[in-house]
Amino acid sequence: MFHAGEVVAVIGENGAGKSTLMRIIGGVYQPDAGEIRVDGEVVTIPSVARATDLGIAFIHQELNLASNLSVSANIYLGREPRKFKPLNFIDSQQMTTQTKEILSQLSLDLSPNILVENLSIGQQQMVEIGKALSQKARLIIMDEPTSSLTQHETNHLFELIRTLKSSGVCIVYISHRLAEVNQIADRVLVLRDGKNSGELAREEVTHDQMVSLMVGRELKQYQQRQIQQTCKPMLEICDLVISELATKPINFTIYAGEVVGMFGLVGAGRTELAEAIFGVRETISGTIKVDNQEADLETPRQAIEAGVAMVPEDRRVYGLIVESSVCDNITLPSLNCYQWAKFIREKETKRVTKQMVEDLNVRTTNIFNNVETLSGGNQQKVVLAKWLSLAPRVLLLDEPTRGVDVMSKSEIYQLIENMVSQEVAILMISSDLEEILRISDRVLVMHEGTLTGELQREELSEEAIMKLATGKQ
């Protein structure tokens, strides 16, 4: 039951049925039983078009915008105002004025004619909301809207949600980020294994309450681990200049058995830096030393041989071959270790995969299942498993827990722990401040392609990090 003018958060682990439920409401899937009522009337929603008619809009986690079209063209895609009736020309003038109105409603300072590809992810999200508004939506479903937004953009989104709420729109907010849910939701609906496992009113919403309803058991709280005092430099970056970034050289060192968090806003160049270290991106000058040895890292192959591993940001594009099996994925980087005269020793690959699947608690019925059948959290564990058998000395993690459920998240943190105790040097890029503060021994902050600062454990605070990330001195 969703009321006008309220924000309802829907939470649950991956596979709990959040997306399925929302897709039924959005007209993508059909229910097997039960009924849906809108304004007290029983309705069937056989298609997305019908959902739109009923005033239901769905903003997907992956944005569905045509990046080669302008903002106004996207907002009115398929519903363009027409002129010269029989010929149906697009009435661009009217479209522009109407778009301007919507943009001002969103307090978004954008030209309606700017191409979507020139917008930041945050702005694109706003355009999606604008599209929903232009359809006179009364119920807007947002699936993980903040997963790729910066803190600043998230705040903007929340302001907007509050404005929409006061104008009588109902927002259904799906998220993994409990802190945000705490901040924005009037009511929290918790799903588990496809069932409603509980509902919390505003005053009952606490982090622990939500977690216990989601997992149905008590979660072991993460404890800040003892910082190990090692002074063995594992990864040294000296005067590194990367072609796409600012010309100011980058310098830093990561010691064995240390987790260095790296924060920055979208576009700060964190991913580019990690990719340069991993040999994916070209560097102009500078040296990289791994374990005191200068390493020539021009291809990922060379990086891997030097003991560097990377868990990329977009696992479905760079991390995994989703049409291949769990076994094929896990053994791909280390295949050279399981060969005899270049023939794959299948027994060996099977053994290693089984071991990894067990160690990392990857939930799959069969190691020959395609990776695409796994949930996001389990897919991410497969990406990590790819590297573990190679025993890397430097591990680059780019947004390791994005789109990952709470259970898998804590398992991934546990894994990072274990790696650290084996003296691996870890660089963890994250946009999740909570995560950065929780895991890092030290934090590096980037802003517009340069390293703007380094914070020791005792100096860490959200404010200090944000200050550096926004470039304020």
Added chain:
Amino acid sequence: MKKTLGIFLLLTAIFLITGIIEPRFMQSGNMINMARWTGLYGILAIGACFVIITGGIDLSIGSLVGLTGALFPLLLVREGVPIVIGFVLVFTCAVTIGLIHGLLITKLKLQPFIVTLCGLFIYRGIARYITGEINQGFGNGFGGLRLLVKYRLFDKIPMPFIILIGFGIVAAIFLNKTIYGRYLLALGRNRDAARFSGVNTDSMIIGAYIICSVLAGFGGMLFALDQNSVQPSTFGNFYELYAIAGAVLGGCSLRGGEGTISGVIFGTAMVEVIKNSVFFLNVPTESEFTVIGFVILIGVTFDELIKRMAIGQKTRIVDT
């Protein structure tokens, strides 16, 4: 595996139906003939399969058949080069061409379609130029060499078919049992992810184009020995399309990352059987291409429909 079985059943069905309608189709002479053609085209199709698995395409196969098919007799007959040297020269030529294709596609990042389309024109032109448009052949000589295509095991199984099975076994082992085969399939499905896993994608792709050109070059020599009359301007025309058709019918996806050698061999056999059936069922030979086109279209459509049904089932399982 299921796909291969499907194509095999379809092949058998067409085979039996034509056989029942026109018993002459089943006579051993005709069977031997079809096996011979399948052998010759199959070698090209295996090459095409490797390139298609990387997500690429090779349109120059036919012209390369024309070039090597003309070059081989030209070297042996007109220039009097010893057989082994002639063989090595043609082989080197094919490797070089494949290497150039691969380098242009990976290092300059040109599109495979364009690179090999240019190849299609260039090699045809070279073939016509070096021969001066004069037909090439072995005449009545080189009997021993021509046994390579003329010999029949047990008086029945034609040599090209045996060669195809030999190549097929090697290719299948390479693709399924070695790390390189695994790398090829991986990069065909997701090149970025393969690169991020440390696979040297560029050299694997270059390797695939070399394999394709070498098989085309070898096929060209066999075709020349078989036909014994090579007209430089037409020899091998459209062969790349037969090779690609065989590979696609056999389950290769042009998106890359998919394909089995056994499927490709069945696919090629299918094309040959259809061609032959068209002849035996008194369909006017002018419509041969139309029939082949429709059969491939129907095959690919069915495949897509079955795939969609499978995906539909899968999502239902995940949902519940």
